[in-house]
Amino acid sequence: MNAISKPGLPAPSYPPHARTYRYDEVDREFLQERIAEFTGQIERRLRGELTEDEFKPLRLMNGLYLQLHAYMYRIAIPYGILNATQLRQLAMIARRWDRGFGHFTTRQNIQFNWTKLEDVPDIARALADVDMHAIQTSGNCIRNTTTDEYAGASPDEVVDPRIYAEIIRQWSTLHPEFTWLPRKFKIAISGAPHDRVALQVHDIAVQAKQNAAGEIGFEIWAGGGLGRTPILATRLRDWVPEEEFLAYLEAVLRVYNALGQRENIYKARIKILVRDLGEEFRQRVEQEFARLPKQRYRLDPEIVAQIAAHFAPPPFAALPDNPAGFAGMLAGNAEFAAWAGRSVRAHRQPGYASVTISLKPIGGIPGDASAEQMEAVAALAERHSFGEIRVSHVQNLVLPHVRQEDLPAVWQGLREAGLATPNIGLISDIIACPGMDYCALATARSIPVAQMISERFADLDRQHDIGECFINISGCINACGHHHVGHIGILGVDKRGAESYQITLGGSATNDAALGELVGPGFAYDQVTDAVETILRTHLAHRRPGERFIDTYRRIGLAPFKEALYAAA
Template sequence: MYQYDELDHEVVQNRVLQFRHQMERYLNGDISEEAFLPLRLQNGLYVQKHAPMLRVAVPYGMLSSTQLRMMAKICRDYDRNYCHITTRQNIQFNWVELTDVPDILDELASAEMHAIQTSGNCIRNTTSDPLAGVVDDEVTDPRPYCEIIRQWSTLHPEFAFLPRKFKIAVIGAEEDRASIRLHDIGLRLVRSDSGELGFNVWAGGGLGRTPMLGSLIREFLPQTQLLGYLKAILRVYNRYGRRDNKYKARIKILVSSLGTEEFTHQVEQEFERNYAADPQLSNEEISYAQSFFSAPDYEPFEADSDLPVPISAPESYHRWIERNVRPHKQHGYRIVTLSLKYFGQAPGDITTEQLESIAELADRYSFGEVRTTQQQNIVLTDVKRTDLFNLWHEINRLNLATPTVGTLIDTVCCPGGDFCNLANARSLSVNAAIQQRFEDLDRLYALGDLSLRISGCINACAHHHIANIGILGVDKNGEEFYQITLGGQTGRQSGIGKVLGPSLPHDKVAPAVERIIEVYLEARSSATETFTTTYQRLGKAPFKERVYATGL
């Protein structure tokens, strides 16, 4: 993973010092609340319902064991012994004291971390495939390009105050594990017919109150022209994006209002005028970035057949192998997902003890590195298959071996009304009610892969629009109601779910999900037909009829 150089340390430390002075002036009354707002947001500091919340950047989801231990230290010293993994692969501390934030930022800097641009109308944390570099279906590893974008965009003066927040995702694989078409800019690494490396470029994706899929605006962009083309897109957006209405300020609205063809024309014109003749990014710079992401020192294995399972292995181990372990491109190694979705726990929450233990396990089993995922789990990417049984024993003790990855109860869920000022309704209690109905693993596995996402408000932090079953909290005259969407998807194809019908009160949501599942099981053509395929074949009518039947 990327290591800070002397300049990186200096920039981040200066930012910490700057914010410390800004905080002192604010607390002394020398800076107004209004003036302090953008200053704290661009340092990741929110004021939530119960306490300030600090969002820490985790670039493209990569953390070292040293950084995990720092997260644990902050949990213990400044929070309530836990933190939260977000759908942008960042980490949030929900119970910090305002006056402690400069000290927290100082400690983060010592572990080569920061909270810069994790909020505000700027370019946010660049996300990527959590399996980057370890899967077979990649054209090439996208992480060096994520790092190039991160260094270019951090504290970029021209793009510090955009019309609205701006998000970029980069992948290098056929399978889209970063939902690139739901970002302001989505990039997929591809090779041209001549073998040249470059990008497909999408623009104008986003969720929120107006969910849209990004449009393909460049079929092939040579890799050396990456930064110039990103600048062209951002300049067009900065010039024409709506600043008079925050609900229409995202680039998706600009692309929609201009039309893909005209927006593309504007970008290409800006690019040709200012950047096409100057690549902005040399092959030497790309090679330098790639040097930080070389493969670890893997042990050689001649074959990759499965090892005999230990006689003492219980059924729960077999289920964990089936659900939470996947192939690795290197013979003899596996990719392991540590589930943060065990029963009774808020999805994505992780304790001090778990952080410290994962750091130890990462050192022993995965070359000292872990990944955070958009599904709010943690991945160990380089585990020897000979170590799987021992690792399972260790994480089982930590409640991190729940064998449910990809199932209905591998829920992506925002903190909702229990924590967030913006939320219209609770989300955690809805998730708990649904979990209780699907605790039986045999029943759960019979459903196959099935995604559920729950957002507490229209900002859609849990990305409910792209779930097979999405749930959105809405306000009706001060009461909590929930809108259900069906048919969303992401991966090889992206799709936005359709609203099923009128919103439901809190106590009717879990029964409604149960009825949706009943229709699916009754109507699917075979045990292997997915929920998405069944829904696309049937349409929403039979689901709607069952959900809104008398007596729900």
């Protein structure tokens, strides 16, 4: 963001210890200029001076989509980090200009699905008041970089990925060469050995590492993606030194920008280029990397240190693990213990924990939160998590830094807000796109299918008996619900004017990344829940002690599930 700074733009009042990147006057001035520009374009559209075709590329550059029933405004939440002030502002926007809800997405952003075009300038100004915007949340550009929702908190973390996600954000925002790429472009970065960001299905995947000398470097992958041609990423380099990080990303993007198939939207993603060129793609990247003037792209350690300061640990207290109040609640309250068993995660700081907040209540819409719920989470974050909230790529929220002694109070607050469903990682913790209820591209419904499945398996004891199992649902071949990498993937398609749902099994988005196998012919809308029931009964009939669904599937293969599903056919 390179606007000329002008004095007098007020900074938001943030929670004192929230570790989110904070804009300076240059950033804020740029946002005001961008809002004024887009406001003028909206006014011309409302007056009929721009046709919808002329307006479309302008609105997409500003995160505004035209859906089935209304405009949808997608708001950027860089690498999924919010502070309480920002979340309260999103709640206000939901209440004032939407229908009282926001929808958190698999790119760690939030969408408002009932936006009126004439309200967009006011929403944009409200976002800018808290250092937020919707730029580069759509269009053929570098989208929001996603990262681990437990960054800075997880015991297994080697490198804090937030630092480099922010560096990518600053590098990629309004990058003059990458504003009109062949297609949209998605980057994910992890700083822990356990993949919690679905690295293998991204256009560029970055694994931050440390070598034996304590130096930071990056393993770089490219060419992953889902949609109509699902492909897992290809490793380009085992080690890129920190100072050369941006230069190497620049080289990858330049090769793609030059050779991507712009003439065919279905072949325009980098995954097709990487697949078709094979080893030649890596060689071209290395050649481009060698040509780049390294000093121009050098990542200065002083800049890294300045950005890292924004993500310094909050002022943790010296606390013991498993304090008496927490341990007593675990022993004496079965409901609390069930919630803690699914929602509370170990923290790198003794006496603290991370809390995952399920946005998947039984029968609810996956990823939706009401204005009141957002305000409740903001209040809990201020009281118990240094004012910080995270959005996960599986459409839940996280309070990253909670004292263990405060967990009973957090649980009680979440219960009162309807946010204490203890189903994290279970079959009702479903990823689902908006589907045909909202999306103009969808060919089938996703939300009602997710609701029916979660209602069928509403008994939490039954869910715990089934164990870890991830169900992902997409309402069209674009795969916004990531169905290819669900343990059970469900894809809705149009078949001669009726909804038909194809089922895949065995997908995974973690270290053992895999694309699911198609079981056979699709199922009608009213058959999907029964099909899932059959799949899970088959799992229970064949599993060995301690096996998850994915373990059972990999051991016995597709055949027993397919036989059970089509036995009556």
